[in-house]
Amino acid sequence: MVSPVPSPATPAAVPAAGLVRQARRQLARDLALSLPDLAARMDAFLGHLADQVATQREMQAHRAALERWRAHQADWIEGCRSALEAALEASALPAASMRASAALPDAFELLSDDAVENQIQAARLALAADELAGSSFEALRLRSQWLQHQELAADDLLRPETFCELLVEQWRLSGLPRSDLQGVTAPLQSALGELLQAAYESLHALYDHEGVPQPRELAVLRRNTDTPQPSQPMPLVPAKAPASHPLLRARHRAQEVVQQLRHLLAPGARAASAPGSPVPGAAAPAPVPGAPTPADPGLLQALAREAPAEASWHADLSAGTGGAAGVELGQLARALRQRSSSWKQQATAPSDRAAIEIVALMFQSILAQDRIPPSVRVWFARLQLPVLRVALAEPEFFSNLQHPARLLIDRMGACVLGFDAATMGGSELEAEIARIVQTIEQFPETGQRVFQLAHEEFEKFLAGYLTQEQSKARIISVVQQMEEKETLTIQYTIELRRLLKDMPVRAELRNFLFRDWAEVLALSAVRVGAAHAQTQAFKQAASDLVWAGSAKPTREQRAQLIRSLPQLLQCLRDGLTLVGMPAGTQTEQLKRLTDTLAEAFVAKTAAIAPEELEALARRLSHLEDFMAADGLPEGTPLSAHNIEILLGVEIAGLQVLGNSAQPVDPALLEWARTLQPGSWFTLDHNGASLQVQYAWHSTQRQLHLFATLDGQSYLMPLQRLASYLQSGLLVWHDAEGVTLRATRDALEKIEANPERLQS
Template identity: 35%
Template sequence: MPASSAQTSLLDQARLFYAERLVKEFQAWADAALAGAQVLNEKPAERTVAQQRRDMLQDVMRHGAKWPGQLAARIRQHVSTAAAVTTAAPPPPASLAGLDLKLVDDDTIQHEILVSRLAQGVMDKGVWEYNDLRARLLALARQPELNDNDLFRTSVLAQLVIEAWTDSGLALETWRGLEEFLVKACAKPIEGVWKEVNKWLVEHGVMPEVDLRGAIRKSDGTSTSPGRLDEVPPTRGSAASTRFADTANSPPSMPMPAATGRSSAYGPTSFSGGGMVRGAQGGGTPTGLGGAAGAGGPGGSDPFGSGPRPPQSILHGHSIEDETRMMTRQAAAGGSARADIVLEHFSEVMERHLPGFRDTGNARPASAKLSDAMNQAQQRLVQQAGGPAGDGAVAAGGPTPEVLLQELRERQVALKAAASTPAERATVELVALLFQSILTEERIPAQLRVWFARLQMPTLRVAIAEPDFFSTADHPARRLIDRMGACVMGFEGGGAEVLGTPLEAEIKRVVQVVEAFPDTGRRVFQTVLNEFEKFLEGYFREQNEKSRAGISLAQQVEQRETLAIQYTIELRKLLGDVPVHDGIREFMFHVWADVLATAAVRHGPQSAEVKTVRAAASELLWTASAKTTREDRAEVIRRLPPLLTTLRQGMASVGLAAEKQDNAIKSLNLALTAAFSARAQLISPQQLEELKERLEMIEELLPDEDVEIDESWVLDSSSHQQEGLEIVADGGSMPGPAMLQWAAELQLGAAFMLEYRGRHQSVRLVWQGMNRQLSLFSAPDGRCVLFQKARLAAFLQAGLLVPLQDESLTVAATRTAIEKIKADPARLLG
């Protein structure tokens, strides 16, 4: 039923109030864009990334000042037409037969992806305020849902923000590069604006008390009974998935389908000519989508209820499966930021139920009674595991996860009884919830879960003394649990590969060290975390049979490529002022430097093989000098066949294909023909002698420090495949700066699913080279796959290399704890 005129007027006033409050924030957004661009520009980076960052800074400096004005104009124009939209009846569903269909271009797709991520980022920050605001607006408008183009929808606001950005002359690529700064700058003040609009509406008599129970629907379509608002689970983002729909506009308890795996909640999509077909006005349902969506709910109804339909953008003409995979990777790339969002949301929930939770300034160690109870609980855990060394019970199979959980609950009751303050009782409950989630994680081998269980009391002790444990993902206690979890999850066959290995022994040692220093807190966790990181490097390199040989080969590849670059640099110096044919120069720099490096790695820098390669370089330079006498030409004819044989052997030693060898010899023949006919420039005997001497001591001229391999360097896979490595030389999609950064931040031991050369296989990151430019992954069958960083980022971008762990162990446990606290807040103090 349409709203009355008085209500419509009040709604228009609220929208105007909202718009004017927003406009006041726009200049700060522009300032944040400039500051973010400057921060990125000042960070050290590879040459390609550094150039992209300079371009972004210049783009913001040239056009950024226009953005606030463009955005304010768009917002005010949108508000000026809102009255007609508010009173208009919703349009009837469009039939596919009546739509003017067209292909969606790539720019539109990228635009809509950025809009979706901005809307989700804003929603993640202020979901509680928005839920209250939306309830008041719907009550005021007397409608079941906000209109599709209502400014109060986060998707509409995000659309206007991005459109104003491009209208100002700013590039979408610049937005992508600065997205982390921009989303944060936009999201934080909007929560305050929503709060002010809520206050304004209350002052005008609109729903002083908000109860959203009537909006929550069970699976059978009925509404829930009235209850407290803080028990309503809000819609939120997930680090494990990126939502397709505008979750801010769905009912508070209506989660959007997750974009995970190879399936889609939206069903198949039809394509024409490689692109997706949709209505020309952007409002129609994609071909093939309506039926699938309609079949999703009971009785064939819309599975989203009164919520929005999924967006209609599909990446680059691929299927929804491809978009899902792509957007999931983008979500994972921002895992650190999303972990912060989860923890911040957790803090907000806790502050509602336990005022003062965020105030960490008055934190104190555990009370004497609780400390004694923790010591007794720890002693029982140690005895249960067969004593301090972990023999006995664990060796015989140890307690089952069910037994561990039962005893965790019993400990929880005893510890709460010993707690002397509400804060201590709440902390006991929170840590218990975290470890309950960890101990039910089936991807951790059952025999190892007892060692994670033994970390509960040390973690509880540090959580009481250092409440920032709950607010930051970087706390060493969290990081230690996450790193150990990542290294034991993802194994096939229940983790048999890790049981009985030095990795299992190191996990036991780490736990025992933490137990031995119960009062050291953060320092002991940080110490053992550092030790564990160092252990992993040596473990995969020296003790793991599946990865040891592959790492040795990868190190040789890195050494060879680094030497090749060094040789090239020195050869360029040597030939800088020497009149040498360009074909000879190119051969020396691009081919023979690699031959020199390969010989040095395989046989040693002073070996006979290296001396032969150096002598061939001197001989080639002599042959390429102009020959003006009959004797010199006769000498060339005599010495050329063995020289060509040596050159062929050298090129074969580095795995150069026969066709490439032929092309190189043809290029050299042109230079040698010019020299033979005296058309080439003459190199004096003194210059030749000096070149020969310097080539003989070229290894001594190489710099002692490692040469940095940047992204402009491309690894030639054909030179190494015969060495037992699979070097990834193609595949994936063009990565952006965020993906390159993600590739550089991957941690040893993390497990992934790799799709390469027709095989889907679980692999584990076992080695990273200098500056993380090379990364080696090992499979359970011993297969070793080597990536250069840019190619690794390309595979991550395309979803061909997918983390088996969507988010860290403690972040996933925190998310579960949030849900349980919302369902039963009384458990915190009970």
């Protein structure tokens, strides 16, 4: 017998739906009233751009954009108001009428290029605006869903993306070009975030006044009547939590899923957060008491005995269809469903039957995930029995999102999301996934350790696979050299400052050594080695330059300087040529140095003692022995010019993206450091939407490489990567992970049909 949780009471459908309609009306009114202020902020931004000093072309473009905006501003505001009223009226239509209108031929206009561009721009605005608005919408969604007994529609006015799409559409209809909208995206995102935050808080006040329960009090999943209610409500991330973190909503969903699993599988367990968290850097709470116990040993032994036959059955199925790619997924899903039913019949405990059902539904969901190539889904299906065995033996599988079995499937799934059936078939990646699955099948005692070893092997494979192409390997080699060069430059500068701290060296010579010559030493050390004759000659030149810039009180010292100066200047020119300094700039630099040396030649100041110069020369010749092993600091200079200096030529297909001026939230920098190679992203670069795979990061994780299937590569430093993530220009395809998404789908099916747990 299944019944709703007695507290809070479920609202009557009609009055509750009326309250949601009232919330929509209030939101539409608030948004309409805010449009003039929104327009004023964009006007101020465009006016500021028009007043800035830039190239003639840029100044003309900014002034033209301002003029167009002021000419069409009123039309845009009025169009947005009318569209809000139309959206509000449409939301009040009966569901049948809405479905009928959606089926009209005009609906095909949604697939036009212009509409798709509008949706992309609106989604970008909504993503950033929703992050700025914090978790207010997520809480509002849960309360509204509880009121109307169903999820918000995709085009519900309460959703931020609906309002953003409306703004974008009216921008086009008012006669303004999309390029102008792209120019005001930043201030518009900020303004929308503040606007939506205030509007959602007002709606929460409305719900509070009407007695709608808080999200933490709502029962997300119906439970069996014999399941004790949790003694504490599920903790939610506070509304004022840092909204800039792009995985905030994914974390909320993950915590919600884990809570549902705890209540479903562990009667008597207290509600608590999951020990694993999909958000890197998030604290992991301790496991709660009352966790589910391992399954009946007899059931585990029975499943272990079936493992060889199950592996053989899968192999025969693939062989009969010409390989994994030829397996009919629907037939496979039905067969796995039948096998799950037979396994449930062998279980005697309700919790064991529930675990079997959840794992079965999870793998049904994985088989149905269209973004994963079919041949890989077939290999994933073969993991159902091994995963079921480990889930029954180690119930923490359900509550720990960092369980090795989950991590392995999530990593393999994330690495194949950018491929289709044609590009995946017969690939080295598919072969490795097949090998990993077959290895797991062969272990008689499937456990956490088996999946851990498999996960480690897969990570080792990825390290070579993602960088094996000749073009990528060449890029990575050069970038590694560049990172080493930049690190050495900074360290050489620090050591030179330390060595010259108490020496009477002129400021001009100090600046040259710290700013230019440290880079010469670093690049030479990277190219030919620190002990090479060329690098040693450059180090000696630094010592000679310090001596040449000191006072020369004796005739012998002046004569020695005159004899050695041409050779010293030639060595300096060779070094500046090595780092790519133009000939004209070299001449100016060397002239400044010779002028400084000429002044020192006739100066009456104290000379540097010979023993100090000898000590300086010895220290410089073995400078690497005294340097700290610190990594590359943040803010590493990155440019195509630096790459070309190291390589000598330009790399075809490589685009180097330097640091931007946009400030980045520290949480985003920390998240960017934790990204794992192999994951797929959508990169919005210069107006083009690209599917890219995260291929490599440098040792210090300051440089990051993304690649497309057609051979294009994008190299960016950590700050630029974090700013792309923050602005929504780089969107992760799989922020949740395959197993978490499959678990949520399974729980939704159980919520719709809870009796299946007992069947």
